[in-house]
Structure formats: structure tokens, C-alpha cells
Amino acid sequence: MISRLTFLCIFCLLLSSNRLFAVQVSPGNNRPLTLADFIVVPATCQPVGSIKFKGNVAGFTFAWEDSESQPITADKVNSSLSTGIYKLTYTKDGSIPYQLEIEVEQNLPSAGTQNNLEIACGESTLRVHGNAFASNSVLSYRWEDVNGKVVETREWAILSAGQYYLIVTDAQGCSSDKASIRIKAASERPTIDISSAKILSSGCAQPDGSITGLIVTTVETGPLVYSWNDLSGKAFGDQLDLLNVPAGKYRLTTRLANGTCESISSEFEVKQRNPLISSTNNVNTKLADCQQPNGAVTGVVTNATSFRWIDAFGETVATTLDMTNVKEGYYELILSNNFGCSETLGPFHVKAGNPPIVMQNQPTIANDSCGLGKGSILGARVIASGIRYSWADATGREISKDPDLRNIKAGNYFLTISNPSCSQTYPYIVQNVERILAKPVMEDKFVCSATGISIVFKEVAPLYRIYNENGDIIHESKNKSFLLNVTQNATYYAALANGECESIRTSFAVSIGEAALQIPSSFSPNNDGTNDYWVIKGIEIYNTADVKVFNRYGASVYHNLGANKAFDGKQGGNDLPAGVYFYVIKLTNECNPFTGSVTIIR
Numbered sequence: 303m304i305s306r307l308t309f310l311c312i313f314c315l316l317l318s319s320n321r322l323f324a325v326q327v328s329p330g331n332n333r334p335l336t337l338a339d340f341i342v343v344p345a346t347c348q349p350v351g352s353i354k355f356k357g358n359v360a361g362f363t364f365a366w367e368d369s370e371s372q373p374i375t376a377d378k379v380n381s382s383l384s385t386g387i388y389k390l391t392y393t394k395d396g397s398i399p400y401q402l403e404i405e406v407e408q409n410l411p412s413a414g415t416q417n418n419l420e421i422a423c424g425e426s427t428l429r430v431h432g433n434a435f436a437s438n439s440v441l442s443y444r445w446e447d448v449n450g451k452v453v454e455t456r457e458w459a460i461l462s463a464g465q466y467y468l469i470v471t472d473a474q475g476c477s478s479d480k481a482s483i484r485i486k487a488a489s490e491r492p493t494i495d496i497s498s499a500k501i502l503s504s505g506c507a508q509p510d511g512s513i514t515g516l517i518v519t520t521v522e523t524g525p526l527v528y529s530w531n532d533l534s535g536k537a538f539g540d541q542l543d544l545l546n547v548p549a550g551k552y553r554l555t556t557r558l559a560n561g562t563c564e565s566i567s568s569e570f571e572v573k574q575r576n577p578l579i580s581s582t583n584n585v586n587t588k589l590a591d592c593q594q595p596n597g598a599v600t601g602v603v604t605n606a607t608s609f610r611w612i613d614a615f616g617e618t619v620a621t622t623l624d625m626t627n628v629k630e631g632y633y634e635l636i637l638s639n640n641f642g643c644s645e646t647l648g649p650f651h652v653k654a655g656n657p658p659i660v661m662q663n664q665p666t667i668a669n670d671s672c673g674l675g676k677g678s679i680l681g682a683r684v685i686a687s688g689i690r691y692s693w694a695d696a697t698g699r700e701i702s703k704d705p706d707l708r709n710i711k712a713g714n715y716f717l718t719i720s721n722p723s724c725s726q727t728y729p730y731i732v733q734n735v736e737r738i739l740a741k742p743v744m745e746d747k748f749v750c751s752a753t754g755i756s757i758v759f760k761e762v763a764p765l766y767r768i769y770n771e772n773g774d775i776i777h778e779s780k781n782k783s784f785l786l787n788v789t790q791n792a793t794y795y796a797a798l799a800n801g802e803c804e805s806i807r808t809s810f811a812v813s814i815g816e817a818a819l820q821i822p823s824s825f826s827p828n829n830d831g832t833n834d835y836w837v838i839k840g841i842e843i844y845n846t847a848d849v850k851v852f853n854r855y856g857a858s859v860y861h862n863l864g865a866n867k868a869f870d871g872k873q874g875g876n877d878l879p880a881g882v883y884f885y886v887i888k889l890t891n892e893c894n895p896f897t898g899s900v901t902i903i904r
Contacts, residue, residue, distance in 0.1 A: 345407070365390070432470065492558065533551050668680070
């Protein structure tokens with residue numbers, strides 16, 4: 303058990319160290335009260351402060367003392383308080399006393415200090431706002447000069463340069479401390495005299511332009527600050543004279559070094575010697591159609607002697623005044639002359655024009671057969687407006703303007719599809735497919751004399767052909783039967799044809815009666831082994847040939863059926879006398895006999 307004396311010593315130490323702490327005089331189970339258990343309202347210039355217990359007062363007893371240790375109330379609410387420290391002694395359910403000190407602070411209005419105000423250049427006064435704070439409404443403002451004279455009583459004051467003070471009063475009649483308001487007068491603007499200004503033009507290769515002769519004056523003394531700038535704001539000099547500058551437009555800005563008010567001169571132009579003169583008023587930009595490099599920029603007018611067009615990547619695309627054959631994009635034109643002057647025009651936008659020709663469907667190719675012109679290229683289509691089609695053969699000759707090409711022979715064909723700006727050519731090849739035709743069946747022919755013979759084909763075909771022994775066509779017909787004129791024994795060849803396709807040729811012989819024979823007009827049967835017989839060439843093919851020879855008296859001297867025995871100039875084994883004899887030859891029963899003479903030479 304702590305002794306009573308020890309407890310009282312601890313209590314005194316705590317009380318002297320922090321007046322906001324609650325102090326428990328004797329041990330117990332109840333928590334002591336703290337500042338958080340009270341609502342403290344500050345006082346102003348009037349005793350309007352208060353301290354109110356927020357909890358349940360049941361079981362509590364309160365005793366309040368002011369800072370002079372004078373009792374003031376025994377209630378849970380201590381009101382109408384002035385600024386100061388108040389001591390609370392309380393018990394809970396008959397406990398030992400507890401003590402707590404609570405401070406009631408003073409809450410007065412305040413005015414804001416403003417010591418860095420400066421009147422704007424060219425002005426003599428400044429409109430100043432009274433910055434004030436109060437827990438309740440500010441009722442009045444009082445602006446005083448250094449002599450205490452009130453110069454304004456409103457929230458805003460228009461003041462000349464000098465020292466001022468601001469006091470504000472709230473709704474309870476409480477006033478703030480004086481707040482310092484210091485206003486600096488506007489600095490003097492220098493005067494710029496340009497009457498003696500001298501401007502020299504600049505070259506292109508070396509900037510040597512200048513502006514000199516300006517005179518700057520001030521009433522106030524002190525150094526001046528200079529700044530030369532072009533119209534974009536870029537700085538070019540910090541002295542009164544501007545030297546070694548390129549062609550351009552410039553202004554001088556000046557002020558006192560310790561001031562803020564500036565004077566700005568009028569605009570001076572340093573011109574360029576041997577300048578480039580260019581115009582883009584009549585520039586014409588041609589679209590780049592079909593995603594091809596066919597755009598152009600033309601019409602720039604200039605006195606430049608060198609030209610260089612660059613694209614967006616800085617690559618050179620042309621070195622002529624007119625830029626042609628470029629793709630869609632942005633371009634700049636760099637111009638220069640012989641004096642080192644240069645300028646860049648642009649950018650110029652070459653826009654994309656009509657899209658390229660894109661074929662939606664590839665065509666179907668049907669090959670020709672036998673050169674009949676039955677090939678086709680069908681189905682080439684482009685879905686777009688203003689589309690034109692043109693078909694050309696291998697020679698470049700236009701053969702059709704339809705999308706589909708029909709009835710064509712084997713060969714190379716070219717389809718050009720175009721719109722008003724673009725064209726695309728597609729090559730196609732049509733093959734020729736040979737068709738195998740059957741070999742015709744033919745029989746040898748015999749006629750008694752040179753005449754037209756009937757040729758009849760058994761097969762069906764578009765064309766029927768007859769060739770001679772030299773391979774020349776001597777007859778061609780769409781009819782399977784026709785007449786063929788023959789004049790001598792010959793071998794012919796028959797073929798079936800369909801366009802350029804032809805069957806294997808079949809040979810057949812045509813024999814003509816008398817014309818088929820070669821009958822000697824004489825012979826010399828003298829047993830010398832030469833021309834001893836009357837040999838009729840060609841008769842050997844007539845097995846039933848009937849040959850008779852008569853003397854001049856009509857008596858028969860020779861008769862033979864067939865071609866197995868030639869006339870030897872004898873009759874009954876005896877030589878016939880030399881002379882002229884007459885013959886009668888009948889080749890077949892269908893042919894009429896023919897006659898002639900033969901001479902026996904001895």
C-alpha cells in the first residue's frame with residue numbers, strides 16, 4: 303500500500319508538469335477523465351468560451367475554479383468563459399477527488415500580411431484584396447497608412463505605393479492584429495528612340511545582318527538589360543546593337559536591371575541579299591493511284607537554281623523542280639541558289655487516289671481442241687465502279703471488251719482491267735488439245751477411163767480429205783461422199799479431220815483403163831535381148847484382159863487372155879514379117895475395147 307504522503311507528492315508533480323492531464327488522487331478501478339471527454343469552445347474578445355462534459359453526469363460531482371483558484375460553478379457545463387486555464391475537481395460515485403486542467407484559448411480574427419506587392423507597369427495604383435480569417439463573419443475592414451489614417455474600409459482597396467496596415471473586425475466586435483501591406487511602385491519604362499536606327503541586310507552563307515543606332519534613355523539611373531528576339535521568341539542578342547544575325551524580323555526588349563517594366567521596340571526587318579523568291583500559289587498535287595508511285599507535285603514557282611525533294615524519312619526522291627512518280631506520303635522541297643541561300647517548302651501531301659485493281663475471282667480457262675476455236679477464259683471479275691475490260695492477243699491486238707473471252711484458239715491472251723486511274727494486266731495461256739480420230743477404211747478403185755470417181759467415207763467426221771502422193775490436199779469436203787477427178791493411175795490418201803486434228807491417212811489406188819496402160823508403139827523381136835517383146839505395162843493388174851493383134855489384112859496373129867504372155871512377134875513359132883499390125887484390147891467386160899497399132903521392126 304502506497305502511503306498517503308507518497309501519493310500526494312506524485313499528484314503534485316503531475317499537476318505541475320501538464321495541466322491537460324487528469325490526475326487520479328487515489329487508486330481505483332474507474333478511468334480518469336481526459337480532455338477528450340469535453341467540448342471546449344474558445345473565447346474571443348468577449349467571454350463566450352465554454353467547457354462542456356460530453357458524458358453521462360450520473361454519479362459525478364464537479365467543482366470548477368478559474369485561473370485565480372476562485373470557484374465559478376459546480377455544473378457539468380462551464381460557460382461564459384474568458385481566455386484562461388480552468389481547473390476541474392470531480393468525483394465518481396463517491397470516489398476520491400480527481401483534478402483536470404483545461405485551457406480555453408482566444409479565437410480572434412486575423413488579417414493576412416502582404417509585403418511583396420508591386421504596382422503594374424504603367425499604373426500608379428494597385429487593387430488589393432484584404433485577406434482575412436474569422437470564426438464568424440468579418441463585419442468590417444480598416445486600411446491605415448503609416449500615420450494611422452484610415453484610407454479604405456472595404457474588402458478591396460485601391461492603393462498607391464507605400465506602407466499600409468489592415469485590421470479586420472468580426473461580428474462580435476473583435477479586431478485582428480495589424481497586418482502589414484507593403485506596395486512597391488512600378489519601375490520606369492525605358493524610352494527607345496529608333497530615329498537613328500541603321501539596318502544592314504544579311505547574306506545567306508554567312509549571317510552578317512545588323513541593327514544599330516538605337517538610343518535607350520531613362521529618368522532613373524541604373525544599368526539596363528537588353529534582349530533581342532525574333533518573332534518566334536528566340537533570343538539573338540543581349541546588347542543594344544544587334545550584330546551578325548540572319549535575315550528575319552526582330553524586336554528589342556529593355557528594362558532597368560532592378561526593375562520589371564519593359565519597353566518593346568517596333569519590329570525591325572533584316573532583309574536577305576540575293577533572296578530566294580518562291581510561290582506555292584499554283585501548286586498542283588496529283589494523287590498516287592493504285593498504290594503505285596505515280597503521284598506528283600508540280601507548279602512551284604521559284605528563282606532557285608537547285609532543287610531537292612525529300613520524303614518523310616529525309617530520303618531524296620527527286621532533284622527537279624517538279625516531283626513526279628512518287629507514292630502517297632508527305633514531301634518537302636529544299637531550294638537553294640548560287641549565293642548560299644536555301645529554304646524549305648512544304649510539307650506537301652500526295653494523297654492516295656483510286657485503289658488498285660483487285661480481281662475477286664480468278665477466271666476458268668478451257669483449252670481449245672484441234673484448233674477449232676472452242677477455248678475460253680471465263681469468270682474474271684472486279685467489283686468496283688467504272689471498270690473496263692480489254693482482251694488482247696499475242697500481237698497486242700484488242701479482240702474483245704467483254705469480261706469473258708469465248709471461242710478462241712490456243713495462244714497467249716492478255717486481260718487488261720482498268721478504271722479511270724488504274725490498270726492491271728493479267729496474262730493467260732490457252733492450250734490446244736489434240737483429239738484422236740479413227741483411221742478411215744478405203745478400197746482401191748478401178749475405172750475404165752479418166753473421169754470423176756465416187757469417193758465414199760464410212761466414218762462420220764466434220765471434214766473429209768484426200769491427199770495425193772506428194773502429201774498435198776487435192777480435195778476437202780464436209781460431205782462423206784463426193785466425186786474425185788482422176789486422169790491417171792495413182793495412189794491417194796484419205797483422212798478424217800476435225801479442225802487441226804487429223805486421223806492417220808489411209809492409202810488407196812485408183813486405176814484407169816487405157817490410161818492405166820503403157821502400150822509400146824513398136825518392138826524389135828530379133829533375139830538380141832533388147833525390146834524382143836511387146837510388153838504392155840499396167841495390164842498385169844487386169845486378170846481378164848483380152849489382147850488381140852491383127853495384120854493389115856485383118857487376120858489374127860496374136861491372142862491372149864490375161865497378162866501372162868507377151869507378144870513376141872511370132873505366129874505358130876515363125877517370125878512375122880516386119881510391118882504395121884493392129885491391136886484390140888478389152889480390159890474388162892465393163893470397159894469398152896480400145897485399139898491401136900504396133901510396128902514390128904526386123
